[in-house]
Amino acid sequence: MKEAGIGRIVFTQEQIQKQVSEMAQALSRDYAGKNPILIGILKGSFYFMSDLTRYMTIPVSIDFLSIGVYPEVTKKTGIVRFNKELDLSITGRHVLLVEDIVGTGLTLSYICQHMEAFKPASLKICTLLDNPSERLLAINIDYRCFIMPDVFLVGYGLDYEQRYRNLPYIAAYQPEKQD
């Protein structure tokens, strides 16, 4: 699949699979005997979550969260709310949040605040891409596959206007200029 706007491949399919399988091995080691719940943050983490859990060699539970912005009657801006809540109870469980990209940390902080209220036994974060230069809030990232380069990326779950998520690699993207 090659379309206008898609630039160089930043992380190949092989590079991604190698990193993800290595992370899965580390997680299988660290969470052995803990029956963790992996929570994927939709939609970007979908492929990452799918590959990561299949490379893992220990029993895991899987759930998903989705958050979005909704308008609020009394304000000009919206308010962040959950589009999809958890189906499983996380109280007393070892929870691993699976993100596609951690940038400012605002979204993740919102999710962590929400998760902590349910008193999990532990709460850790793993991400496919980490962009620490964009970080506004001090958040500890426990597992990361790649450091994000300073370009807009699509593929392997990452989108531009809901497209290109299904590319098997991660590529730079330059939106076409509109006249």
Next chain:
Amino acid sequence: MTFITISRESGSFGEEIALKLAESLNIPLISRSVVMSDWFPEIADKHELHMLSESPRFYLTNSKLDITFAAYLEQRLRDVVARQSVIIFGLGSQIIFANHPEAIHVKIMASTETRLNRLRRIHRLGHEDARRMLQLTDRKHKRYVSTIYNQDWSDLSHYHLVLNTDLLSIDESVSLLRFAFENKHTLTEAAESEEDKTAKAVVFKNDSEQEFAKILDMYGLEWEYEPHTFPIEWDSEGNITLAFSPDFYLPRFKTYIELTTMNQKYVSEKKKKMKKLKELYPGININMVFKSDFHALMKRFGLQKGTDV
């Protein structure tokens, strides 16, 4: 809630003033007799109650709650003042609530001669017996505060007001204390409502700051606007010549955020200030949002219903 603690010298009419004041303000009076009859029986047996009425040192022994009787008393008093306005008579309350913003600490005193005369008249005592009684009761008050709190009961710096009943009648004293109570109560309420107003009406220096605050609000993240100013340069006499007030503080993350959405000239100045700030306050956690980052954020939050974030 505003409350008054009253400490008194024997024969100063302190007790009479406390009773009348409580009646006049229609608020409870917590005295040793209330504590002994209502509070301590909940945790003390008969022997312990006897010891508590006799020995200040016994207040430092552990009760069945595994805290000292003094700590229990302090806890009960703190619970009471958190809930309602009261007058606390003695009990070392001027020490327990030292610097409490809603407390008025009062000492009622009179000259030795006046107090002796009052004791002689009230208890029909001879001069020497009255003197001995005065010495004994004053010593007892003093010992309670020094044994439990290691403080000097007679040190006037513990008190907001000292009333001399050589010169003031009981009614005059009650009237003065009533005024002090109502004044404090009104001023505290006014200050609280002013704080509320200030909190609601944050005036931002520019639109970018206002937009950024909206994003934080969207995520339900608690923030404060320019809450702290850090001196970063001083002249030879130690006067502050340059200070820096980061735009936002996020208490949950102990993080300051500074927005720089203006032109390059000012960005360089800000960068220098940030560098200095980090050198002088090495523990500080501060992040800068540059113009491009800010616009990227705004674009990302160009929000429509159900937008993924």
